[in-house]
Amino acid sequence: MTLWRIILFPLLLACFFSAYPSYAANTDCPISCSAHSRSQESCQDMIFGMIPTHDNANEIKVCHKHYLVGANIVSKTPNWVAYHLTSTYIPQPDISREKYYCPDPCLNSGQRAEPMDYTGLYPKYNRGHMTPAKDNKWDLDSYQESFYLSNIVPQQPDNNNGIWLQLENDIDVWLKTYGELYIITGPIYDYQGIKHQEIGENKVWAPVALFKIIYAPNQQLVLSFIIPNQPIPASALPRYLTSISTINQWTDLNLFADLPPTLKDSVPTSLWPLQ
Template sequence: MSFTRGYFAGTVTTLFAVGIYQYVNISQRHIQHHHESQLSGDLKEQVKRKILKYGVPSKGEEPKVFTNHVLSYDQSKKTPVWVAERITKEQIQGSASRKYSRFMPDPQIQSLFSTENADFLGSGWSRGHMAPAGNNKHDQRAMDDTFYLSNIVPQDIKNNAGFWNRFEMYCRELTKKFDGVQIISGPLTLPTETDEKGQELVVYPVIGKNQVSVPTHLYKVILVESNGSPSAIGCFIVPNKPIENKYSLHEFQVSLKEVQRRTGVEFFPNLRNADLQDNLCSVDSCTLGK
């Protein structure tokens, strides 16, 4: 009886081992075949031409270029993904005035994906610039360009007039200390709530008939130049809500890696291999004015 049990157990073990071997062998051959069957460059082009014969679906990520800023627009959320600008001490001086500027839809954006001033009317949210008008006092057209709604996000009124305004003024102050200041700004929708299962939730309102997304947060990535070369970088994520004066900019500082992870955008890709540290607040005080 024990011989029979031993024989049976040994047979099962052997069959199991053989089965595993065959499974691994088949899996390896399948993986090898999969790698070998990767499409060549020419074949990829043929497939693309056949399946995408009427064009590649566009998400509106082609940058829009203006007098002194460039942006990528999110056609779904009706807000920019990022807005990039470069300012110097000469650009923040001049006679250009907001009183001559008007908020209006961006003619570069199809009306289907655009916003209107009416979307903001009575919403309780202000029209918040990502590239500020105050960064373009040197040129009226450059200032006017910042009033296109493609450069605008629904922003908390007190945040816009308070903390964020002081933040923008700080960026202009940097031009007195550095040759140039590269700034990339934009909106974020991040988790702000947790459900009964402990899962984080991204919850945000939309406003107007065009359903413009209201961001939960705003970000800025600031790169300063000395002698024509990058010398420091600072990254900040700020909640889109009232922030009291007692809070410092340091409290909202994050790493470049973190803001890139949150936005899904690689900033300054040409500097990918540069030894650039998140050290703006080390070479400058990062102190906001009152």
């Protein structure tokens, strides 16, 4: 019996750990920022008008190939992520890889989330993209950068795969309809009297809600959402329409500062057509 235990135990242990990605040992994660970022000014094309401002000194702006992030070095999540889509965007069909979630190499250790911070959290949370991976299939580098943890928040799984995914899919349709979209998205840490939770060794903040603002410049149309970070039916999406001004109040940001007040203050009564 002892001999069988000696033989079987290492095999069972290997099988157990093979079922989970070994993020800590991932050698695909870049260690240098220089090849994976541009200057903040080079990311101006990700933003309509002025780059978002925040009074908090804990924010570092990082420009990647196809998104600009305001990284919060205390929460270890983004304050906001901005990206720009046009009808010329064609996802490259041959881009596929293991979904390694990497620390952002443009942030120092202690300023960022690490892969192990998210280990063992499912089913309470999973890794929720702010700019979706599918919107970053311009090339392999862009796709890989979408998995940086500076683009990730702890998100309730049914929310991530339900109402949030529905909104991302609707954006695909609206892009075809309107031709160009500027999008800013991110977490709301504390919302309606509920405080954020902290996860992992680096105390990553799990937001109470998420926001997304979609601006179609050619049509001067805006859709804004605040969606609680909890299981919500996808059919309830119109219920969470709000205004840019309301999002700015909850986040203490100044998003889409160049838009006229009439656009920032208005609350849409319905979604854009899906056709």
